[in-house]
Amino acid sequence: MNNNNAKAKSTKLNNPRLKNTEGNSTKKINIKAALSLATSALLGTSVVASCATQAQDVDEWQFDSAFLLYSEVDRVSASEAIIAGTKTFANDEVLTLKLTIDALTGASANGAVAQPNAQTFTRPSGNGQYVTAAGETPLDDTFKDTRVQLNGQWTQPLTENITGSAGGHLSKEYDYLSLGINGNLAYDFNRKNSTISMGLSFFQDTFTPEGGIPKPLSSMLVGDSSASDWDTEFAKTRVGDSENKSTADVLVGFSQVINRRMITAFNYSYSMVDGYLTDPFKVVSVLNNDGMAQDYIYENRPDSRIKQSTFMQAKYHFDDSLLNTIADVSYRYMWDDWGISSHTIDTRFAIPVGRTSYIEPHIRFYQQSAANFYQPYIIVQQEKTVFVSADYRIGEMTSVTVGAKYGMTLNGGNELSFRLEYYRQMPTSSGFTEPEALQTQNIYPVVEAIIAQVSYSF
Amino acid sequence: MKTRHFPLNKLFLKKTVQFHQPKFKLTLLAVVMTSLSGCSSLGVEPWERDLLAKKAMALTSSPIDSALDDHIYFSKEASSGGKSFGGGGCGCN
Structure with missing residues (x-):
């Protein structure tokens, strides 16, 4: 500008x-x-x-743009570009339009456990197989997708103390479509030092994975995919081409200015997710008593999930003695009816460096408990469960993010910033005793990633 | 003596619970009311907003960073939302 x-x-x-x-x-x-x-x-x-x-x-248009690279060691890599334009109109109406494009490549854990011998899996599409070496965590390396997302948000004052906002969302991947709308009302009182807000959002997603939707708990077909009866046999493990999922969220918030240096916020959110919540690309190893894989079955999750969370945040502007640092500390507690609960602590300290730049160290700590149907594997004699998933992302896990952002204001007021972070996920056992063959295997491998970002506002 | 003491103790315990439950609720209500009415004495005058008006003091000072972080953690962990809507939006695995 x-x-x-x-x-x-x-x-x-x-x-x-x-x-x-x-x-x-x-x-x-x-x-x-x-x-x-x-x-x-x-x-x-x-x-x-x-x-x-x-x-x-x-x-009158203000643009914020960013390019992010997310790269896991030996696994998924994602690059994401965002450009958001914001225009403020005469009566304080604000229009924000955002375009996001991302591309994912690499390998993703398929849910099966490592074995003392090599393992062969069929690709989710049914076209061909891949082999995981002995002692390695099975990863499906055909993971590839490009996503385009559009967001629009209109915000305007409705009365002197009430602000309304409405928005839309569209996200399209090769195999996934997501449409969403949201609305929010905020009421300011106490000389605009206090604000109560309430928001609703609704998403409708359609998943059309290549190779179709696998039949829950059915065995993965492994064999010669060029055989004449392969397609017929593979089709028997499928139940359709696509599935839907809907998400309805309610968010109630309260923010309060404490004094000239401090502001706080408290949120409660309630989220209802219905429909297909299973991951069609994930399997569970079926092991014999010695721990050797006999079979791989497609996972199955409940078709509804209710999540609730409380979130609190405080921002504090220190004085000269602490370099005018701005501390941003937040805590979230989330729990759901799958038996998962989690704690997230996020802290950032924006420390001014000279007149036009700042450095912002960031530490995030996250810990979650496992879903009650999470199992790293099944022992063949075990009673068949209705719901089972070996996806480590719904298992017990601790993760840590450490990094920093360096930002500067350029001549003319444009802003340039760089962010570099290290993300480490540490899955842990939630009380499973490993059979013999698994005792020398790494059942809960650590996932490490680097997050690098460049942002430019103009 | 022992037989007399046991039911007395039980009775005492029961009474304590009966007495304390409404008392706890009352205390909780008082705390909530105090904090709500306390809010009116909190805050600043319009001319004291110099620091709060800084972009860096906004609750979400960098919406782009938040959007990117939400996408990463939504894809890699079982929790989402809290600060803003958790939503659906991608099949990102």
């Missing part, structure tokens, strides 16, 4: 005879102007012919 003004001013100074409009017309159209015009065109709002008015309109 300021960059444009600065450029316009300098042009005018160098060419005093030039009028403001001429100054703008000779100015090279920068990325921001182009994006603003493109956004206006998409929205159907009139792009005025007059350059002077155009410059004024253009200046």
